[in-house]
Amino acid sequence: MRDLSALLKNCGEAYFSPDLFRRNLNQFLQTSRTVTFIIQKNKGEIRDYENWYSVNVLKPWAADEIMTWAKDARNVVEKEGDLEMHSTLSPSVIYSHFSEEDFVITVNRPMLLRADVSMIAKMVKTLLPPGIADAAVLCIRRRWVANTLPKHELIWALTYIYASLYRVCNDLSRHLGGGMDPSVPNPTHLDPDMNDVSRTRYIKLGKPHVHSMASHVIRRDEDFVPPARLLSLRNELQRQSKPTNIEETVELIARMAEANFLEYGNHVPMTFLYNDQWDIIDNLTTSFADQSDKFLYARYVASRASYLRAFAVVSVGEAWIRDLKSGPDQPIRNMKIIGERLTVVGAAIDESSKSIEWNIVRPDDKGAPTLERIGQATEQQTPFFIQPIVEAMQNARLPKS
Structure with a gap:
């Protein structure tokens, strides 16, 4: 090996x-x-x-x-x-979480090789509504x-x-x-x-x-001592049985996420991939600069979930709630923020899913933020932003004709 x-x-x-x-x-x-x-x-x-x-x-x-x-x-x-075998060099436009919605554009090779950024961007912007184009990404990839x-x-x-x-x-x-x-x-x-x-x-x-996209391995700090709140929760969870389905797994991660947020006042985005024995086989974190990053990250996790033949995924992170009344002509980054939430969302290849959410409450006196739990019901439909990951897991396990 x-x-x-x-x-x-x-x-x-x-x-x-x-x-x-x-x-x-x-x-x-x-x-x-x-x-x-x-x-x-x-x-x-x-x-x-x-x-x-x-x-x-x-x-x-x-x-x-x-x-x-x-x-x-x-x-x-x-x-x-x-x-x-053969290789290709082609540009495609990404404007959502779903790769099937991408479209290839015709660009002559000299322009592509020169990376005439402003000219290519200007051309692609004419193909999409302004609000959608603002978060769209032109991807140039060579494939063998x-x-x-x-x-x-x-x-x-x-x-x-x-x-x-x-x-x-x-x-x-x-x-x-x-x-x-x-x-x-x-x-x-x-x-x-x-x-x-x-x-x-x-x-x-x-x-x-x-x-370009990059990722790095973060080694565990062996000298780190968890705060008392987290240490107590860890000891409690270690005494419990391992989760055996997506509902139990989301509940477990939700307890950890809530404790971390209350301890530190925030929660970085995290994604966990599980095998069919409900063991964690991969975990990732990231930092989103904009909506475009969210599209690319979902595809990256989907790729890893596929070759690892993951069985389930759980995502943790904070989210702004925005007013969507302005429609597709308004970039999402300019839409009014009307709330904040901490969310824990999970789904498995059988499309069973569950989400738990809290409203993030920030006191007027600038004290520590608190959480108000607002959701606990099992979802009837897999949340859209992890659907590409679920589909990748399904495709890796379904028989191919």
Whole structure:
């Protein structure tokens, strides 16, 4: 797995060198197959091997489009030579949380390569209502695609393969009573968006400059001592049973969110991804500069949720409540703020969902803000801003024809 992680990193570094990218891709596919070969070779040392292998490898991968492609592509590389693939460089416009609403625009290559920001932004603004255009983003991305896997960008597909094998090895380690070797990188540390592999660039139409997206790993501060309020809550929650559904999970996170807000007077945006055993498999935080950032962040989390094959998502954060009466001609940032809320929202791949909200009350004397809980009912519909994440989780688990 360490070798495979190095090859995945090499593929990213060679993304703009076609011949080198091809060689690293071929080697990655060949090496990926050796992971299961080694497991099979040592099956005599694995307790209840036949059942474990069926549950963790055969059944999950049987209808998995990408893992099936990986096996077939390796055979092509070994017996026939290189895979047929091609790259594209195209601009698309993002103006919502949903990728299916994006649209591609026609821009000549010299303009694209010059990154003539003001000219491109001016052209795109004519295609959308003013209020929507203000938060829209022009995305310029290069994509390598294999002819036999046309719906998926190749680096993302390789990350998915690595994450699938990592999950198998981690499950095997726990099955044998051990743990995953920490020298093997977690898939999220090799995330192609995190490492800017494709050098995707974004032009916010409301602020026409070229932007890129970056993320960083934040290590836990081992010397941190929680305040008494949080320490008491942690000890209480540790005595409780682990949640087994989205309602229980949202209730648990809500208790933590409320305690954190009352302790510090605010709550940074946080997102938690869960597996089907209700273990946290990923957690992220961010800082939004504007509405555009919210569109991009939702897509980024959806990408991670997909290759991690997450089962559920919970989002925590503060939100302004705005007066929408002015309609689509008014940028959302200029709409009147009529309230503030702290929200905890969760949803699972079966589209069960739950939200808990509080009004944030700020005293006139500038004292510490307080919370008034206003919602506890199970939602009938998944909230729109996490729907793309739920759809990504569903697509990663549904059989592909």
